[in-house]
Amino acid sequence: MKNNKVSKVLTYIALIALVILFITPIIFVVMNSFKGKLFISDQPFALPKGEMFAGTANYVTGIEKTDFFHAVGYSAFITVFSVLAIVVFTSMTAWYIVRVKAKFTTALYFMFVFSMIVPFQMIMFTMSKLADILHLNSPIGMVVLYLGFGAGLSVFMFCGFVKAIPLEIEEAAMIDGCTPIQTYFKIVFPILKPTAITVAILNAMWVWNDYLLPYLVIGVSTKYKTVPVVVQYLMGSYGSKDYGALMALLVLAIIPIVVFYFTCQKHIIEGVVAGAVKG
Amino acid sequence: MEKNIKRYFPIFVLPTLIAFLIAFVIPFIMGLYLSFCDFTTVTNSKFVGLSNYMNTFSDKEFLNALWFTVKFALIAVVTINFFGFIMALLLTKGLKGTNFFRTVFFMPNLIGGIVLGYIWQSMINGVLAHYKVTMLMDPKYGFWGMVILMNWQMIGYIMIIYIAGLQNVSPDLLEAARIDGATELQTLIKIKIPMVMPSITICLFLTITNSFKMFDQNLALTAGGPSNKTAMLALDIYNTFYGKVGFEGVGQAKAVIFFIIVAIIGISQVAISRRKEVES
Numbered sequence: 255m256k257n258n259k260v261s262k263v264l265t266y267i268a269l270i271a272l273v274i275l276f277i278t279p280i281i282f283v284v285m286n287s288f289k290g291k292l293f294i295s296d297q298p299f300a301l302p303k304g305e306m307f308a309g310t311a312n313y314v315t316g317i318e319k320t321d322f323f324h325a326v327g328y329s330a331f332i333t334v335f336s337v338l339a340i341v342v343f344t345s346m347t348a349w350y351i352v353r354v355k356a357k358f359t360t361a362l363y364f365m366f367v368f369s370m371i372v373p374f375q376m377i378m379f380t381m382s383k384l385a386d387i388l389h390l391n392s393p394i395g396m397v398v399l400y401l402g403f404g405a406g407l408s409v410f411m412f413c414g415f416v417k418a419i420p421l422e423i424e425e426a427a428m429i430d431g432c433t434p435i436q437t438y439f440k441i442v443f444p445i446l447k448p449t450a451i452t453v454a455i456l457n458a459m460w461v462w463n464d465y466l467l468p469y470l471v472i473g474v475s476t477k478y479k480t481v482p483v484v485v486q487y488l489m490g491s492y493g494s495k496d497y498g499a500l501m502a503l504l505v506l507a508i509i510p511i512v513v514f515y516f517t518c519q520k521h522i523i524e525g526v527v528a529g530a531v532k533g
Numbered sequence: 534m535e536k537n538i539k540r541y542f543p544i545f546v547l548p549t550l551i552a553f554l555i556a557f558v559i560p561f562i563m564g565l566y567l568s569f570c571d572f573t574t575v576t577n578s579k580f581v582g583l584s585n586y587m588n589t590f591s592d593k594e595f596l597n598a599l600w601f602t603v604k605f606a607l608i609a610v611v612t613i614n615f616f617g618f619i620m621a622l623l624l625t626k627g628l629k630g631t632n633f634f635r636t637v638f639f640m641p642n643l644i645g646g647i648v649l650g651y652i653w654q655s656m657i658n659g660v661l662a663h664y665k666v667t668m669l670m671d672p673k674y675g676f677w678g679m680v681i682l683m684n685w686q687m688i689g690y691i692m693i694i695y696i697a698g699l700q701n702v703s704p705d706l707l708e709a710a711r712i713d714g715a716t717e718l719q720t721l722i723k724i725k726i727p728m729v730m731p732s733i734t735i736c737l738f739l740t741i742t743n744s745f746k747m748f749d750q751n752l753a754l755t756a757g758g759p760s761n762k763t764a765m766l767a768l769d770i771y772n773t774f775y776g777k778v779g780f781e782g783v784g785q786a787k788a789v790i791f792f793i794i795v796a797i798i799g800i801s802q803v804a805i806s807r808r809k810e811v812e813s
Contacts, residue, residue: 262626262628265623265626265628266628268623269623269624269630269634272620272634272638273634273637273638276637276638276640276641276685276689277637278656279652279653279656279685280652282652282655282656282659283652283655283656286655294655295658295662298655298658298659298660298662299659339548343548343549343552344549346544346545346546346549347545347546347549347550349545350538350541350542350545350546351546353535353538354535354538354539355535356539362546362550365553365558366553369553369557369561370799371795371796371799371800372557372561372792372795372796373746373767373788373791373792373795374746374748375748375766375767375770375771375788375791375792376561376564376788376789376791376792377556377557377560377561377564378771378774378788379564379567379575379774379781379784379785379788380559380560380561380563380564380567380575380785381556381557381560383574383575384555384559384560384563384575385555388555390555398552398555398556399552399555399556400556401548401549401552401553401556402549402551402552402553402554402555402556402557403556403557405549405552405553405556405557406553406557409549428537434537434538434541434545435541435544438545459643462645463644463645463646463647463648463749464645465645465646465647465749465752466748466749466771481645482645482646482647482648482749485647485648485651486647486752486753489651489753490752490756497655500651500655501655504648504651504652507645507648508644508648511643511644511645512640514643515640515643519636522643523635523639523693526642526690526693527693527694527697530690530694530735530739
């Protein structure tokens with residue numbers, strides 16, 4: 255019994271040490287975001303006190319230099335509408351593919367599955383050129399591109415779920431006079447809700463954090479920059495680098511993610527695991 | 534019923550299909566074709582056969598990136614799975630506060646690659662400043678920096694999958710082992726590890742593909758520096774496309790090779806999981 259207690263205490267010590275290791279980078283960034291920018295490279299691990307304390311100066315320059323709140327707005331717009339479009343349209347497509355048994359639906363299914371293993375670099379150049387030709391270099395255009403590139407995984411996940419829904423319920427609805435559209439939105443979609451949440455979370459995390467697609471399609475010379483694009487823009491450009499502003503921006507970029515995480519933590523963890531196991 | 538649904542193709546399938554054609558199918562086919570062409574924009578291509586592929590295999594930076602990526606993937610896969618598994622073991626002992634620890638360890642996984650890269654760039658440079666060096670002085674700093682970053686990002690994720698696997702191990706089995714006098718180590722090797730084999734397969738492939746496809750973190754942490762010695766495959770492809778004019782064809786050929794490598798990894802994952810399902 256005594257042995258058991260010792261192992262318990264040791265486990266806790268190990269876990270607490272790990273927690274400290276895991277949050278150190280975050281605390282480091284928060285701490286330095288309140289330091290004058292010259293002190294960040296001189297004394298990176300000192301607390302921001304005395305003459306080092308810069309108040310909110312870094313936040314003010316960071317926000318001004320990058321027009322940060324606009325970036326948050328465009329990121330939010332693109333994320334919300336892409337996720338909505340992906341959930342609604344790919345679930346409809348998946349239902350159609352499973353319910354209509356024909357050669358072309360099987361072919362479609364395999365094309366969607368195939369797209370899952372293709373890395374973005376394979377299509378990055380041609381896709382961004384095509385998007386330019388079609389004038390998709392706007393937030394709404396981005397929604398179309400995310401729907402298209404995200405369709406593979408989402409259709410695949412919805413198909414797996416639709417296959418498990420018994421046909422009888424839908425048949426009964428149709429005999430009672432429902433059109434396929436009514437049947438879908440009144441009967442099928444509510445049953446799909448758990449998968450819809452998983453798909454929404456996986457895609458929200460991807461779209462919000464995605465850097466390369468908005469950078470290549472929208473670029474840095476328009477006003478539609480997203481959060482990852484402005485962070486890279488602040489640091490990636492030549493000239494003197496303002497590490498104070500960077501630290502402030504990093505903190506601001508993490509805040510929405512942390513809030514989102516703590517409000518729907520259970521769904522996020524479950525969704526990510528479900529996505530991993532299926533993908 | 535099927536015929537009735539079939540007529541609704543324009544509503545159910547067309548929106549997804551149009552977006553899929555624009556964002557994937559057409560660019561993919563164009564990309565395959567253009568890898569055999571000389572071009573600067575997609576409209577002025579000239580067929581040149583295999584010469585882009587020849588150039589790729591004699592490109593020192595590409596070979597360096599390939600080797601760097603393989604080395605990185607090997608070390609990242611081993612460390613992430615090792616630590617992730619150990620932490621999963623610690624968190625399945627039924628201790629109080631397990632949920633809190635799980636929440637903290639998983640959080641880095643949600644932060645995007647660009648932000649992660651800059652967090653670690655400033656941290657690592659802060660530590661190295663103590664020894665009067667910076668990360669861009671020697672590729673080995675960038676390499677280990679990337680390994681640490683990737684561990685920080687993925688351990689929590691992998692840990693959660695292992696936790697799910699470990700929770701599925703039947704308590705009866707563990708109880709029986711305990712009564713027979715098995716030590717903790719024996720239980721781990723003879724029962725727990727064989728029982729979570731499916732999770733191990735998933736986690737190994739997840740870490741391999743993520744390591745191979747890594748781009749944002751690489752760009753933000755070192756941007757390939759010093760002199761592209763820490764550029765991984767995805768970043769090297771990006772640099773070939775956008776760094777120098779006239780090499781778009783070579784970039785596309787590299788992208789096709791990259792796609793084939795990633796596809797082989799993905800297909801072998803499916804093959805291995807299928808075989809396991811048949812066996813069990």
